[in-house]
Amino acid sequence: MTFDSKIFVAGHCGMVGSAIVRRLEREGFSRIIVRSRRELDLRGRVAVREFFAEVRPDVVIDAAARVGGIMANSEKPVEFLLENLAIQNNVIEASADYGVQKLLFLGSSCIYPKLAPQPIREESLLSGPLEPTNEAYAIAKIAGIKLCQAYAREYGKPFISAMPTNLYGPKDNFDLHTSHVLPALIRKVHEAKKNGASEIVVWGSGSPRREFLHADDLADASLFLLQAHEPVDLVNIGCGEDLTIRELAETVCRVLEFSGQPVFDTSKPDGTPRKLLDIGRIRAMGWKPSIPLEVGIKKTYEWFIAFSEGF
Numbered sequence: 001m002t003f004d005s006k007i008f009v010a011g012h013c014g015m016v017g018s019a020i021v022r023r024l025e026r027e028g029f030s031r032i033i034v035r036s037r038r039e040l041d042l043r044g045r046v047a048v049r050e051f052f053a054e055v056r057p058d059v060v061i062d063a064a065a066r067v068g069g070i071m072a073n074s075e076k077p078v079e080f081l082l083e084n085l086a087i088q089n090n091v092i093e094a095s096a097d098y099g100v101q102k103l104l105f106l107g108s109s110c111i112y113p114k115l116a117p118q119p120i121r122e123e124s125l126l127s128g129p130l131e132p133t134n135e136a137y138a139i140a141k142i143a144g145i146k147l148c149q150a151y152a153r154e155y156g157k158p159f160i161s162a163m164p165t166n167l168y169g170p171k172d173n174f175d176l177h178t179s180h181v182l183p184a185l186i187r188k189v190h191e192a193k194k195n196g197a198s199e200i201v202v203w204g205s206g207s208p209r210r211e212f213l214h215a216d217d218l219a220d221a222s223l224f225l226l227q228a229h230e231p232v233d234l235v236n237i238g239c240g241e242d243l244t245i246r247e248l249a250e251t252v253c254r255v256l257e258f259s260g261q262p263v264f265d266t267s268k269p270d271g272t273p274r275k276l277l278d279i280g281r282i283r284a285m286g287w288k289p290s291i292p293l294e295v296g297i298k299k300t301y302e303w304f305i306a307f308s309e310g311f
Contacts, residue, residue, distance in 0.1 A: 001059050001102060001226050008033040008057035010042060010091055011064030015171040015215050016106060016164075020061055023219035033057055043086040045093075052094040060095045060103045061222060062088060062144075070133045070203070070271055072178040077136035084140035092144065092159070096151050102226055103159045105148050106218075107141040109211075109238070109277055110134045111163060119278035122163070122234045131272045149233055160225055165238035165277050168296065169215030170303035181245060182212055185252040186301055190308070198260045200253075203268035206246030211238050211276050214296035217289040224287045232285070238277035239289045255297045 001007075007024060011017035012034040024032050033055055040051050042064050066083040073080055088105065095103045112120045113128030125145070130138045148159035172183040179187070181203075188200040221237045243251070249262035291299075 003028055004031065005029070005058040005101075006031045006033055006055065007059040007061065008055065010060065010062045010087075013037070013171075014063060014065075014067075015169055015173070016167060016218060017061075017063040018171050019169060019215035019219040020063060020222055023216070023223055027223065042090055043083060045086075045090045048090040048094050049097070052098040052100075056098060057095075058101045059226060060091065060100050061226075062091045062103065062105045064088075064091070065106075065137075065141075067137070067173070068178040069180045069184065070269060073134040073137055080136040081140050084137065085143060088140070088144040089147065092147050092151065095159070096155060096157050101158070103148070103157070104222055104226055105144050105159065105161045106222070107145055107161055107163045108137065109163055109165045109236070109275055110138045110272075111142050111145065112275070114272050118274050119240070119276040120236070121278040122236055122281060125234070133269055133271050145234060152233055158231075160232060161234045162222065162225060163234065163236050163277070164218050164221075165211040165213050165236075165275070167213055167215050167218060169300055172215075172300065174304060181210065182248065182252070182297070183300075185249055186256070186297070186304060189252055189256045189258045190301070190304065192260055193256065193258050199263050200249070200258075200260065202245065202249050202262045202264050204245060204264060204270040205266050206244060206249065206262070206264045208245050208270045208272065209242045209274040209276065210245060210248065211240075211242040212248075212293055212296075213237065213239050213289060214291040214299075217291050220290070221282065221287055224285075225282075228285055230285055232281070235282050235285075236277040236279050237282060238279045239293075240277075240279050240283075242274065242276040243293075251294060252297060255294050256301055 114131040116124040151157040168182040
């Protein structure tokens with residue numbers, strides 16, 4: 001991968017894809033290729049193959065996916081399976097068939113078993129049952145990992161699968177019906193401040209533990225992996241630290257200067273009890289995150305305020 005490489009970032013409009021594009025631009029990569037969904041629907045195999053045949057990218061970063069929180073996954077499992085399988089199959093197959101030199105497939109930490117030993121090592125994949133509330137999305141991502149590994153084994157393709165922990169940052173999804181926990185908390189606290197409320201309601205008991213990584217740190221790790229000389233097919237990307245949902249809610253309240261309190265709706269599901277990734281593999285390669293959680297939350301809220309007209 002050189003500064004002259006043609007780099008296709010699939011999903012550049014989303015939180016992760018936009019962070020990767022910003023990082024590539026900052027590093028001086030000038031041949032960055034992007035297509036909006038209107039220009040190229042990645043669910044369409046023929047359209048994807050025609051695009052690859054015409055553009056011939058050297059490097060592909062697949063950050064495109066249908067994503068959402070517990071509610072969205074529970075209500076739309078068919079859509080989460082079909083759309084994600086179609087997107088990743090088309091991108092990975094075309095990358096193999098049209099001479100892509102390196103591909104980075106971005107998955108999710110939800111691929112790991114619900115009760116995997118903590119912190120979760122890459123070897124835990126397929127070692128136990130998944131968390132039911134995001135099973136459809138997880139199964140699709142597991143299929144993508146296995147397809148990348150199959151291409152590497154059968155055809156020698158240098159395809160990498162990276163499993164980031166829970167992500168947040170600018171351009172996150174703040175819709176309370178489909179968002180993940182951290183952007184949902186930011187939105188709830190923002191509205192509580194605006195409306196003069198004294199509390200926010202948080203799903204579940206507050207006891208599950210989660211790890212959070214800023215999208216800019218993931219972008220940094222993605223570039224690091226694409227430039228690394230060490231062969232790696234599956235690698236976790238996280239910060240190596242977690243906290244309870246209660247502690248997270250209290251942190252968001254503090255950073256956003258909200259004097260009210262979080263209250264917990266225990267009639268709602270908790271999801272996986274704990275999800276902390278073992279990041280020993282990527283740390284041994286020489287990478288570590290740089291954005292502390294409170295700093296990242298503050299930056300994300302600043303972006304939310306600047307672009308909150310649509311929320």
